[in-house]
Amino acid sequence: MSEGTLDNSSETNAQPGATRFSVFGTSFLLGLVLPVTAGLLYEAAFRAGLVQARLLPPPSRIFTTLWKLAESGELKTHVIATVGRVGMGFGLGSLVGILLGALTGASRDARRLLDPTLQALRAIPSLAWVPLFILWLGIFEGSKIALIAAGVFFPVYLGVMAAIANVDRKIVEVGRAFRLSRLAMVRRVLLPAILPDTIIAIRSGLGMGFMFVVAAEIMGASEGLGYLLVDGQQLGKPDQILAAIIAFAVLGKIGDWLIVVSTKPALAWQDTHQRGA
Amino acid sequence: MLTIETLCKTYPNGTHALEKISLNVDAGEIVAMVGGSGCGKTTLLRMISGLEAPTQGHVAIDGEPIFAPHPAVGIVFQEARLLPWLTVAQNIAFGLDHLPRAEQEARVDQALLRVGLAGYGKRWPRELSGGQAQRVAIVRALVAQPKALLLDEPFSALDALTREDLQDHLLALWEQHRPTLVLVTHDVEEAVALADRAIVLQPKPGRIFADIPIDLPRPRDRLSPEFAEAKRLVLKALDGSINQPMTHQPGKVHSPSAGGSF
Ligand SMILES: Nc1ncnc2c1ncn2[C@@H]1O[C@H](COP(=O)(O)OP(=O)(O)OP(=O)(O)O)[C@@H](O)[C@H]1O
Ligand SMILES: [Mg+2]
Numbered sequence: 001m002s003e004g005t006l007d008n009s010s011e012t013n014a015q016p017g018a019t020r021f022s023v024f025g026t027s028f029l030l031g032l033v034l035p036v037t038a039g040l041l042y043e044a045a046f047r048a049g050l051v052q053a054r055l056l057p058p059p060s061r062i063f064t065t066l067w068k069l070a071e072s073g074e075l076k077t078h079v080i081a082t083v084g085r086v087g088m089g090f091g092l093g094s095l096v097g098i099l100l101g102a103l104t105g106a107s108r109d110a111r112r113l114l115d116p117t118l119q120a121l122r123a124i125p126s127l128a129w130v131p132l133f134i135l136w137l138g139i140f141e142g143s144k145i146a147l148i149a150a151g152v153f154f155p156v157y158l159g160v161m162a163a164i165a166n167v168d169r170k171i172v173e174v175g176r177a178f179r180l181s182r183l184a185m186v187r188r189v190l191l192p193a194i195l196p197d198t199i200i201a202i203r204s205g206l207g208m209g210f211m212f213v214v215a216a217e218i219m220g221a222s223e224g225l226g227y228l229l230v231d232g233q234q235l236g237k238p239d240q241i242l243a244a245i246i247a248f249a250v251l252g253k254i255g256d257w258l259i260v261v262s263t264k265p266a267l268a269w270q271d272t273h274q275r276g277a
Numbered sequence: 278m279l280t281i282e283t284l285c286k287t288y289p290n291g292t293h294a295l296e297k298i299s300l301n302v303d304a305g306e307i308v309a310m311v312g313g314s315g316c317g318k319t320t321l322l323r324m325i326s327g328l329e330a331p332t333q334g335h336v337a338i339d340g341e342p343i344f345a346p347h348p349a350v351g352i353v354f355q356e357a358r359l360l361p362w363l364t365v366a367q368n369i370a371f372g373l374d375h376l377p378r379a380e381q382e383a384r385v386d387q388a389l390l391r392v393g394l395a396g397y398g399k400r401w402p403r404e405l406s407g408g409q410a411q412r413v414a415i416v417r418a419l420v421a422q423p424k425a426l427l428l429d430e431p432f433s434a435l436d437a438l439t440r441e442d443l444q445d446h447l448l449a450l451w452e453q454h455r456p457t458l459v460l461v462t463h464d465v466e467e468a469v470a471l472a473d474r475a476i477v478l479q480p481k482p483g484r485i486f487a488d489i490p491i492d493l494p495r496p497r498d499r500l501s502p503e504f505a506e507a508k509r510l511v512l513k514a515l516d517g518s519i520n521q522p523m524t525h526q527p528g529k530v531h532s533p534s535a536g537g538s539f
Contacts, residue, residue, distance in 0.1 A: 170358050171358060173354075174360065174371070176328060177351075177352050178346070178371060179345075179348065192360070195362075269361050269401045269403070270403075
């Protein structure tokens with residue numbers, strides 16, 4: 001409601017381009033109000049000596065720590081390690097998820113054969129695999145990537161399978177009426193139809209990837225943002241923990257944003273109520 | 278040209294949709310199918326198009342039996358069914374993949390011009406009104422130049438004014454190559470405005486109740502007494518088809534739903 005009125009009023013007295021920018025700016029700034037105010041209040045309370053900041057350092061100290069880590073090049077090493085693991089695990093998990101999801105979505109026999117097993121595996125909390133992965137793949141990269149891949153796999157698999165099963169029969173019929181071959185039907189009708197849901201599935205897969213990289217790095221790593229977390233806990237440095245958390249948040253957001261931006265042109269046709277929001 | 282022989286359809290759930298429909302349609306003829314809701318019009322059209330298999334009987338075009346969608350038969354569905362990820366121009370060219378690019382573009386441009394949508398080629402389907410989308414759907418089927426075009430209540434979702442306009446568009450398009458048209462409608466005025474013959478279907482199970490020739494010269498004047506008379510004939514048949522006493526079925530006589538299909 002309020003967004004609509006905001007839009008209208010600014011449209012009357014500004015250029016279209018400026019309107020879009022200012023609306024984007026307003027909503028972006030609005031989202032910042034809460035965290036920034038809370039941070040400033042806490043900072044002020046700390047400066048005034050109202051709080052003991054041993055366990056929860058004020059924002060200024062967190063950012064100083066973050067800055068120091070960045071300056072020394074340490075942050076870069078950890079970020080590269082974490083991003084590398086997420087990238088490999090995410091790539092592997094989403095690739096297998098898309099392939100199996102497409103298979104079970106498209107063929108009823110494949111679904112009957114594979115889906116019960118996969119659903120049973122899904123019921124197992126992924127972290128329960130950790131000891132086994134370590135036994136099989138060693139304590140180093142292999143087991144970590146396998147864990148991340150397992151976390152990414154399930155949302156992607158489920159999303160793609162549901163997307164294919166839900167393709168509108170009426171649209172498929174148009175393809176049949178024009179006598180598309182099986183291959184052409186997949187390329188010209190099914191793939192474009194499942195693209196939006198697939199992208200959503202991949203985005204939630206990436207979210208899982210970041211969730212599991214933390215678990216993987218906490219269980220033993222010599223570098224990576226998860227290592228910074230553990231290290232901060234063992235040395236009693238909450239500012240380092242919070243700096244790592246912020247780095248995780250920023251990385252996760254950037255990853256998601258990259259998916260959204262890179263797929264946006266392919267989804268320009270979409271007719272959803274969120275368009276342009 | 279289009280031969281339909283003792284076509285029967287019973288759906289897997291037991292619904293007896295059609296019973297022994299036989300019909301011949303000549304090349305270039307426009308046939309309107311009218312009948313109450315649920316009397317099997319869509320079912321019949323889907324079987325002619327090869328999208329659905331009959332339980333009995335068969336359909337042939339120029340003597341060639343139809344088992345699956347046939348290149349000579351196009352279909353326009355009740356909803357426009359444009360592919361949302363293709364632009365208007367790409368949608369129209371959907372069935373022209375086998376032609377060279379230049380030929381595709383030429384046909385698309387000409388088609389858009391003919392239905393008053395020149396300049397709309399680059400739009401997304403979501404940017405069209407209902408009537409515009411339906412015009413694109415009709416043209417998408419026509420640019421493939423089918424020998425027969427099946428239309429399932431293509432204008433039923435539109436207001437009366439737009440409907441009349443699109444009926445004229447359809448006739449203009451038909452004039453070009455004169456394909457055979459089988460037009461399903463529940464609008465008697467539409468049937469009389471367009472068709473050479475109105476076939477009135479009777480429900481439960483769907484059968485042909487009447488076959489009424491409409492011998493009016495084109496362009497037709499919707500306000501002329503001849504037009505009104507033809508309309509009256511079709512309406513009367515339609516009334517008769519719906520109020521026909523059911524064939525006597527023991528046990529079903531007192532069923533409250535036995536009266537009509539509406
Ligand atoms: N897929 C289906 N499975 C089972 N029964 C069906 C199916 N499609 C239609 N029917 C039934 O077959 C009968 C004829 O349906 P059909 O859609 O052909 O009617 P129609 O004449 O096109 O009606 P309308 O004017 O409302 O579109 C109806 O009784 C309907 O319930
Ligand atoms: Mg129908």
